[in-house]
Amino acid sequence: MPHMPKILQTLIIEHVEPELDGGRYPIKRIAGENLEITADIFKEGHDTIGAVLRYKARGARDWAETPMHHVDNDRWAGTFLLSENTRYLYSVSAYIRTFETWRIELSKKHGVLADLSSELLEGEAQVKEAMGRAKGPDKSELKLWLEKWQSAPDQEARITIALDPILATLVGLHEQRAAWSSYEKELEVIVDRERARYGAWYEIFPRSEGTVPGIGGTFKDCEKRLPAIRDMGFDVLYLTPIHPIGETNRKGRNNSLKANPGEPGSPWAIGSRHGGHDAVEPALGTLQDFDHFQQAVRKQGMEIALDFAINATPDHPYVTQHPDWFKQRPDGTIKYAENPPKKYEDIYGFDFYSDAWQGIWEEMKRVLLFWIQHGVKIFRVDNPHTKPVVFWEWLIREIQLEHPDVIFLAEAFTRPKMMRVLAKAGYTQSYTYFTWRNSKQEMIEYLTELTQTDMKDFFRPNFFPNTPDILPEVLQQAGRPAFKFRVVLAGTLSPTYGIYNSYELCENRAIPGTEEYQDSEKYEIRHWDWDRPGNIRDYITTLNRIRRDNPALHLFTNLRFYQAENDHILFYGKKSPDGSNIILVVVNMDPYTTHEARLTIPIEEFGIGEHDTYQVHELIQDYRHQVVGREYWIRLNPQEEPAAIFTLRKHVRRENDFDYFL
């Protein structure tokens, strides 16, 4: 504000919420949701003011507006519907309601001051002005009001007309909005489709879907397994990279430095004489086979997530076509990817600081568009925290402006601020620290951060209890009970969760002292026996069915923790916005020991009176109890059932709820 302004915008509009980092980054929502915007709005003096929330979808020419209302203490609120899967801009404007200001002053003076003739002249002029701006029937109606006013026999009669609320509404619609002032920023909201918030993921190595030992699976083999995956209740089938795998320095079994002949290498080592990021590993089939598979997945009501890993083997076509995309060392070699002293000898990292960085950016965009053409709308991005954040910000925006239905999942397991800024820069979903949060207290703290701080506006978690890189200690050590309660946590705390296959088999053999799987699929072809004894396929199927049936579990920020008088028993719940669906989850976080606890059910949150009878229905084992009051005792033996998922029904049906009663 260094110079005298050209136009006088006198209304203060500040503390607009939500607003992320002063508007530097967009917030995120889901199509079909209402977005409520609040702001402090006020001005000097005593004028009556009005405020509107303005918004438009990206690309729309005109702003729409909806009125805001005063809440309390100069705080205003307004809401609009995010009807489309696109990006919207929103902002706030406010103005003086001249006639309403005058009307209120008149009513205050009326009966106190005797002569209001000058005041009435002012009001009459305002009605005239509004009439001049009005059109059609409103103009005629204002004309009638004015005639009535002017022909009124005395001051009292004029005042009665002047204070008529119908006249006020009519003038308010047409008068000039005085001192029109706008918030200085246009804020953005990314409006995703529902799958961005809610879905169950299943991760596979397509080459492990074969049925003949020693021979890798193909897309055709994958297709055969789709009904089984669908029957478990998954929505997204996430494929580890499907591109040609390099031969130079190919890794062998259990990440050994050299592969033996016939070993398939890591699918993240992308690029061979068969092509690079826009090609398919020949052992899996052709691009046409992929297209067919992709359509088969859609037909099963699921969709594919593809891995997007910006690595290149020495055999990748990029290496010869674009040597300037890689870091040349003084001795003429290209620098391998490394995290000193670890070296990844089978891949080169891209040099995002080379002079040719813009070429890399454009090519990565081309690669994504290529797969989008082939029906892929979800990308799980490998190690985004090792590439510049500004690159992702540009790339995701570029893609989503054309294809707003594309979803990006950030596979970053790194420091908290980098996790957050990747989400702010545009990632639709993020991997999380869930995998390492083991105690009740840790879980409450972490989930409170995710759901109750500003992270709720931009960071959407995707909870994986395992990944091909992470077999956490609790699963290694505690086995089946841990596999059960960790998947219940993942699938009920977060509306989006996933498992890496073999989880349902409770596969827990690790390389000692690490979180790496023994005989990891990353480096060899596996064949799994999906009916292996001890598997929890039915359990996961039940969990996914419960998730699907209960809309409260499709949301995240509705999570609330409740009191359980035991340090190992975690108790939380979710409620659908209309209150009709209530889910309560109780988990024994100790996979070794039976624990019991007195739970305090927050009946007042659910509109249940202290003396009302309500029903809790446990959905995993399908039992029911009738309860009165807040208190509920639970005992969880991890060897039997480490977790319970209740739906709470407020009203036990009575005789007069049935037709035959009437």
Added chain:
Amino acid sequence: MPHMPKILQTLIIEHVEPELDGGRYPIKRIAGENLEITADIFKEGHDTIGAVLRYKARGARDWAETPMHHVDNDRWAGTFLLSENTRYLYSVSAYIRTFETWRIELSKKHGVLADLSSELLEGEAQVKEAMGRAKGPDKSELKLWLEKWQSAPDQEARITIALDPILATLVGLHEQRAAWSSYEKELEVIVDRERARYGAWYEIFPRSEGTVPGIGGTFKDCEKRLPAIRDMGFDVLYLTPIHPIGETNRKGRNNSLKANPGEPGSPWAIGSRHGGHDAVEPALGTLQDFDHFQQAVRKQGMEIALDFAINATPDHPYVTQHPDWFKQRPDGTIKYAENPPKKYEDIYGFDFYSDAWQGIWEEMKRVLLFWIQHGVKIFRVDNPHTKPVVFWEWLIREIQLEHPDVIFLAEAFTRPKMMRVLAKAGYTQSYTYFTWRNSKQEMIEYLTELTQTDMKDFFRPNFFPNTPDILPEVLQQAGRPAFKFRVVLAGTLSPTYGIYNSYELCENRAIPGTEEYQDSEKYEIRHWDWDRPGNIRDYITTLNRIRRDNPALHLFTNLRFYQAENDHILFYGKKSPDGSNIILVVVNMDPYTTHEARLTIPIEEFGIGEHDTYQVHELIQDYRHQVVGREYWIRLNPQEEPAAIFTLRKHVRRENDFDYFL
């Protein structure tokens, strides 16, 4: 970030603090203070990074910079000295430390990987690059290092040289700062002179300084009273308006609608045939008399604060010269100032929404500059919340860019968000709700908001226990004990406070049911007997001496509340930054009843051990106690002493503190 950037700025710099409303408004500090800036700074990957805080005084051509250091969890901090009374800009930049990154990688690989020849070639190239950029002795030194490196007999010897920290420092000084990235905003800090934060104000109606009953005082009379005011220990002498008072609709005694002949009218009714805002009421003297008086005030070590009230009587020259600055009504009259149904018949408000608003702005600036030419550097602004905030933002900046030593006090007693935005828009100091905070809990809550929220960065309170408009109930009802403890609260909670004269006389006659003074000076000439029985001049003199002697009381955000086990006993303290001055204040907030309490002195904050003996010295009554431990009992009889101010001395002197011991 819609388009591909031109330059690659990859480092993330965010959550810079302090930053007010996303940089929309400046923060405030005092010349001579250090400003600490913190920020989250990080980037993708594993590079070692560096960061600098950049700053420059307004008008300076070049940015200075000072290094920031990593604190914890990607949080960085840096500090610079605000040496001048001006406005500074500050921002943050960060970059990759290429050679340090390489050195750390080398040291990680050393001993793990056998062949580091390629790595060493990289490092050598970097040393060469730095040498190419260096000049003078550094260049020669780098040349010597390079020769040593190149002539080293084997890899181990080269590694020893490469890892030498002296070489690292030298290369770091001259290498290119890679991926240089800057925070997108330049933030501003208003750096005021010390009087903006610390000072004692004394408010008078100059016309009441006469000595002959019935005859108004002049500037010459005022001059005679200066030694007495100085002796009480005041720093700022605040004069109610000194301009010619209108005659049309002049108000009479006790705000009666019509003045009798000879009644002087309200000094806020500005403008007569003798002139307007740049003139002096003839009854007070001439402009030359004012100048003389102003200099006399300076000679006493005080300075004048002038009232700045944007009102005009019907007799003000503006009314004829600039009729378009006032609101013309349809009947041809000008609209009086009003707050319906109240009317202020002696003044017109300016119409800041007239087409000629820019003329009003410029004229108000001219008026302020006029008084600044006459030595006035402090303005107490009347009712700023009835004029557009953008006007104040422009006006204060315009004035302070030329005259950074000018102080503006906002006399707004209005809704909280307007109070705050006036301070954000530039007001140096603000009146507060202190006057109406009566209970211990209210006081703790309000002061916590002022000192511990973001208000600490922009809102500087000036605590007045009374004003000509406000004689609060507690003073009306409780008399002398209340006058004592309210002034102790004002003068020790806030480093800036003030009283309206007659406070020291415990004048408490109100118009019943209001906060208005009986026979208010606003409407008549008063003559005060400054030696009136029951006065607390000595008490206030003592308070001001204690304030002056104790630097802890010159600060505000160092305020901390401590535990006193009685709901009426307020206990708080302040510590000077170096810890050498510690003040503890205990106040009985109930002026009617004796209360006692066990206090918990937070000795650990003061570096006192549990078994150490320390001294508390009460400064109003001048008594001392020796204390061991946290516990201290106090009993406060409001009829005797409602408050105690202790200084705490950590170390009772021992034999070896004296010369003769040695």
